Amino acid sequence: MLNIGSHLSSAKGFLHLGKNALKIDANTFQFFLRNPRGTRAKALNQEDIDALRNFLTEHHFAPIIAHAPYTLNPCSTNAHVRELALEMFHDDLALMRHLPGNYYNFHPGSHLGQERDTAVTFISSMLNKELQPGQPTMVLLETMSGKGTEIGRTFQELRAIIDQVELQEQIGVCFDACHLSDSGYDIVHNLDGVLEEFDRIIGLGYLHAFHINDSQNPRGSHKDRHALIGDGYIGLETIVQILNHPLLRHLTFILETPTDLDGHAGEIKLLRSLYQD
Incomplete structure (x- = not known):
């Protein structure tokens, strides 16, 4: 079965997410x-x-994904911003305990000109403070x-x-099609090679x-501009290859494309029709 969904708004409550x-x-x-662009959290409605x-x-449902706010930067040069990142990370994981068996995804952050090794240490330090044995x-x-000073452009940086x-058993990786292509990985012409490199450096x-998304810019642009499925430089053929790849087809796939609920419904219908059960 194809496990696929889209990014949805939680403005009307958590149950509304499932219904949508x-x-x-x-x-x-x-x-x-x-x-997503601030720090304020929704009050917990049990x-x-x-x-x-x-x-x-x-x-x-297959596992769902909670996404950290874009403002969470655990490797900032500003100590207050790093502390705020730790607080948000802590509070979000506490809330996710009410939804066990799912994922919490975050952007590793931006080093803002400091040494990458220092930034990596800041990120792992946050994880070591918050990850707990057996957490759900x-x-x-x-x-x-790789736009600006982002950490996580290469598999080596994630490694x-x-x-x-x-607690490495509590950590994983989420691929992003646009990000992979824009960072320089050739998922269009050499998807198997990219997966082999990831497996060698990190492990599948x-x-x-x-x-799942397309890209408005060519490979290696470092722009991060998502496009509708089939409307960019990645193309529908590659997206379908990803969904059906024997090493990938079991994953949780999330549409991150610039459209509304009806648009996502159309993309899901298209991709389900091209998925090989």
Whole structure:
């Protein structure tokens, strides 16, 4: 079965997320726990989150993904920003304990001109402070496009973070199609080679999720501009190859494309029709 969904708004509550996902024939989804470009979190409504957990079980959803806010930067040069990142990370993981067996994805951060080794140590330090043995949420590092001073553009940078994490069984990776291409990985002409490189450097066992999107810019642009499926430099053929690849087809796939709920419904319908059961 193809486990696919889209990024949905939680503005109307957690249960509403599940209902909207079902409406577009999704069996997973991604959402923000707080303002994606701020720090404010939604107040926990126990009844609402319990209702979502029961809904996910009733409708046999695949693992869902909570996405950290873009403002979370654990490797900032500013100590206050790093402390704020730790607080948000802590609070988000505490909330995700009410939705066990799912994922929490975050952008590793931006080093802002400091040494990359220092930035990597800051990121792994946050993870070591918060990851707990047996915790019910898998934390995912997202592959980045390399714009500005982003950490996570290469598999080697992600490996450097993982190497310093004490509970490595609690950490994983989320691929992003646009980010991979924009960072320079040739997923269009050499997907197998990219996967072989990832397996050699990090290990395919760490890969749990995949953001599905196209890119408005050519490979290696470091721009991070998502496009609709088939409307960019990656193309529908490559997206379908990713969904059906024997090393990838079991993953949680999330559409991160610039469209609305109806648009995502159309993309899901298209991709389901091209998935080989």
